Amino acid sequence: RAETKIRQEVYDGKYGKPSGEKSFVEFVEEVYKPWAKENKRSFNTNDKYKLPMICESECFKGKTFAQI
Secondary structure, three states: OOOHHHHHHHHHHHOOOOOOOOHHHHHHHHHHHHHHHHHOOOOOHHHHHHHHHHHHHOOOOEHHHHOO
């Protein structure tokens, strides 16, 4: 069964691709913020003002990537 499922996902072009079920806010907290802290000079400004505003906006709060 597992092999058949994987073959079908490969055929459909879905195998190994993200499903889009991760929350946008979780992504920002777990992936983007640590990356930005290490790589962006503007991180302190973004962390204080822009990121909270974006994460709390009705457009993104509580939504997954598939919903955006």
